[in-house]
Amino acid sequence: MTAPxxxxxxxxxxxTVFGQWCSWHHGAALSRPVAMIERGPGAGGTLYACRPCRIxxxxxxxxxxxxxxxxxxxxxxxxxxxxxPSCSRYERCPEGDALWAELRRQRRADQRTDQ
Ligand SMILES: [Zn+2]
Ligand SMILES: [Zn+2]
Numbered sequence: 001m002t003a004p005x006x007x008x009x010x011x012x013x014x015x016t017v018f019g020q021w022c023s024w025h026h027g028a029a030l031s032r033p034v035a036m037i038e039r040g041p042g043a044g045g046t047l048y049a050c051r052p053c054r055i056x057x058x059x060x061x062x063x064x065x066x067x068x069x070x071x072x073x074x075x076x077x078x079x080x081x082x083x084x085p086s087c088s089r090y091e092r093c094p095e096g097d098a099l100w101a102e103l104r105r106q107r108r109a110d111q112r113t114d115q
């Protein structure tokens with residue numbers, strides 16, 4: 001059986017990305033992007049892992065990681081941007097709301113399996 005080094009992933013209707021091949025247990029499974037290939041013939045590609053493998057290895061999917069980082073940057077600020085003055089424990093600005101919604105959506109997608 002020949003496995004694709006890195007499949008292209010699949011954008012489903014809600015915008016979350018799934019692959020159909022897990023690069024960790026080397027089998028077909030509903031998978032999410034977890035790592036970029038930095039060197040070798042597949043450089044620039046993306047590695048996908050299924051949910052059991054993500055749990056086993058403690059991986060966050062890249063979309064979830066990015067969504068969380070975007071929310072944290074909005075709430076806490078970065079080197080270049082100040083923390084959001086409107087978001088607090090009790091209130092969120094529209095942008096903060098959208099970032100929360102995106103993180104929830106990606107976490108839900110992480111729960112998905114083939115079954
Ligand atoms: Zn797997
Ligand atoms: Zn805000």
